[in-house]
Amino acid sequence: MRRHDLIVLGAGTGNALIDDRFAGLDIALVSAGPFGGTCLNAGCIPSKMLAATADVADSVRESGRHDVDAELRGVRWRDIRRRVFDRLDAAAEEGEKGRRESEQITVYRGTARFTGPRRLTVETEDGPVEIEAERIVIAAGGRPVVPPVVADSGLPYETSDTVMRLEEVPRRLVVLGGGYIAAELSHVFHSLGSRVTVIEQADRLLAQQQDELVSQTFTDLMRDEWDLRLGRELAEVSGSPGDLRLTLDDGTELTADTLLVAVGRRPNSDRLGVAAAGVETGEDGRITVDEHLRTTADGVWALGDISTQVPLKHVANREAEIVAHNLLHPDDRRTMTYDAVPSAVFTRPQIAQVGLTEQEAREQGLDHAVAVHRYADVAYGWALEETDGFCKVLADRRTGRLLGAHILGPQAATLVQPLVIALANGMTVRELAEQPLWIHPALTEVVENALKDLDLEADGT
Numbered sequence: 001m002r003r004h005d006l007i008v009l010g011a012g013t014g015n016a017l018i019d020d021r022f023a024g025l026d027i028a029l030v031s032a033g034p035f036g037g038t039c040l041n042a043g044c045i046p047s048k049m050l051a052a053t054a055d056v057a058d059s060v061r062e063s064g065r066h067d068v069d070a071e072l073r074g075v076r077w078r079d080i081r082r083r084v085f086d087r088l089d090a091a092a093e094e095g096e097k098g099r100r101e102s103e104q105i106t107v108y109r110g111t112a113r114f115t116g117p118r119r120l121t122v123e124t125e126d127g128p129v130e131i132e133a134e135r136i137v138i139a140a141g142g143r144p145v146v147p148p149v150v151a152d153s154g155l156p157y158e159t160s161d162t163v164m165r166l167e168e169v170p171r172r173l174v175v176l177g178g179g180y181i182a183a184e185l186s187h188v189f190h191s192l193g194s195r196v197t198v199i200e201q202a203d204r205l206l207a208q209q210q211d212e213l214v215s216q217t218f219t220d221l222m223r224d225e226w227d228l229r230l231g232r233e234l235a236e237v238s239g240s241p242g243d244l245r246l247t248l249d250d251g252t253e254l255t256a257d258t259l260l261v262a263v264g265r266r267p268n269s270d271r272l273g274v275a276a277a278g279v280e281t282g283e284d285g286r287i288t289v290d291e292h293l294r295t296t297a298d299g300v301w302a303l304g305d306i307s308t309q310v311p312l313k314h315v316a317n318r319e320a321e322i323v324a325h326n327l328l329h330p331d332d333r334r335t336m337t338y339d340a341v342p343s344a345v346f347t348r349p350q351i352a353q354v355g356l357t358e359q360e361a362r363e364q365g366l367d368h369a370v371a372v373h374r375y376a377d378v379a380y381g382w383a384l385e386e387t388d389g390f391c392k393v394l395a396d397r398r399t400g401r402l403l404g405a406h407i408l409g410p411q412a413a414t415l416v417q418p419l420v421i422a423l424a425n426g427m428t429v430r431e432l433a434e435q436p437l438w439i440h441p442a443l444t445e446v447v448e449n450a451l452k453d454l455d456l457e458a459d460g461t
């Protein structure tokens with residue numbers, strides 16, 4: 001049994017937790033997969049590098065709108081893939097090398113499993129290694145859910161872990177699910193040449209995650225791009241590899257050469273056997289943590305997709321900052337809050353949000369004002385020839401404060417940031433609209449004008 005001062009389980013966000021403040025400690029860093037975890041190797045970063053490339057292809061296709069005659073002659077998928085993954089694989093290797101060179105860190109590459117309180121066995125290439133520590137941080141992430149109808153078919157399927165490294169752009173791609181991953185990767189592959197069909201059990205795309213106006217508008221726009229099978233479930237997968245037959249619950253049959261499964265992710269707590277360490281989980285497999293991110297076992301902390309309320313990288317990063325601080329300052333602990341968590345979907349159009357959706361404001365019975373300002377009604381929207389985009393804001397009439405913001409259109413992920421700052425700081429919409437000067441004629445005027453459109457005086461009843 002090898003004893004360390006601190007074990008960090010997971011080399012995604014967990015790796016980022018270890019910095020100079022931990023100098024002098026003997027640290028074990030355990031990871032089954034490559035350094036950088038999901039975000040760097042199979043998540044946020046490759047999907048956005050591919051989305052940016054897809055946007056370039058779409059800009060060429062749409063150049064006529066700006067009276068520019070350009071023609072898309074083709075996309076070089078293997079070159080795109082090489083450009084993206086050569087860079088990311090090198091970053092992952094570099095990250096691991098740096099840690100291996102550190103005198104205070106022992107890297108264990110292998111799959112870990114708890115054998116008792118603060119004790120683990122790691123299945124490495126050289127056999128099992130037993131390790132223990134006074135303090136452990138669990139940051140072992142999650143994995144894609146694969147429903148039995150697909151897993152039990154015995155036929156090949158892709159997930160976000162594999163699809164971005166395919167040898168060829170699929171000719172006929174069927175995507176199961178209509179959430180974040182489905183939307184982003186459908187955008188990528190459709191723009192790079194796939195015929196895309198999306199099977200989603202809800203009646204709209206992004207229905208669980210987005211404001212109703214955003215979800216409905218996005219669904220309506222994507223009907224022109226993808227073949228949408230909404231309110232449908234997959235009943236059977238048959239055929240042969242490369243020539244799949246997918247039967248839906250209404251008896252409709254689809255054919256595909258590639259099936260991408262994107263119906264959500266689940267935490268890896270089961271594979272880690274956390275119960276043996278006295279670490280409790282909820283029914284959904286998420287490790288239970290308190291506001292300081294301590295688990296139910298003494299000396300064991302958790303962060304990121306394995307425990308969080310919101311499985312996003314910027315949330316995991318903030319949680320890592322909190323855990324690092326709390327490990328170093330046990331008598332002055334910080335608290336994690338999830339009050340103003342923004343998110344963005346890197347599709348075309350982009351989508352971004354923070355705070356309450358209109359349906360949530362209604363459910364909570366809030367006296368709220370709503371305003372929607374269109375890109376087409378600000379000068380830079382004209383410059384972009386933008387017809388669909390909008391910024392929707394919700395404010396509390398009693399306090400004058402922002403409740404939520406939802407943007408659909410070019411640069412939504414960037415435009416939302418002033419609204420995130422306002423929400424995080426409890427600013428009133430008047431303060432945000434009227435205190436700073438907003439650059440003319442930048443796209444941010446769509447945000448400024450949406451705020452100014454809010455009618456806070458009207459009686460909401």
Ligand SMILES: Cc1cc2nc3c(=O)[nH]c(=O)nc-3n(C[C@H](O)[C@H](O)[C@H](O)COP(=O)(O)OP(=O)(O)OC[C@H]3O[C@@H](n4cnc5c(N)ncnc54)[C@H](O)[C@@H]3O)c2cc1C
Nearest residue numbers: 010011012013032033037038043044112140141304305313
């Ligand atoms: C396709 C895709 C796109 C995404 N895009 C975005 C985005 O644009 N923006 C955003 O904010 N979020 C995005 N996310 C979510 C984001 O990637 C995750 O929230 C984030 O990576 C979670 O980090 P983590 O450290 O908790 O887990 P991970 O990064 O998954 O790290 C888990 C680590 O634990 C290791 N591990 C797991 N099990 C074991 C075990 N038993 N033993 C040893 N080691 C183990 C793994 O090898 C890995 O090193 C995306 C996710 C996907 C899949």
Ligand SMILES: NC(=O)c1ccc[n+]([C@@H]2O[C@H](COP(=O)([O-])OP(=O)(O)OC[C@H]3O[C@@H](n4cnc5c(N)ncnc54)[C@H](O)[C@@H]3O)[C@@H](O)[C@H]2O)c1
Nearest residue numbers: 177178179180181182199200201262263264265311344345
């Ligand atoms: N840009 C980003 O920030 C980003 C991008 C990708 C992923 N992510 C993270 O990854 C997580 C997982 O993404 P995801 O897209 O897999 O999950 P998701 O929860 O976003 O969407 C899953 C979708 O699949 C549908 N679904 C579930 N079971 C189904 C079935 N049997 N048949 C048809 N449809 C079904 C659901 O109704 C839902 O719309 C996200 O919640 C997010 O936290 C973030």
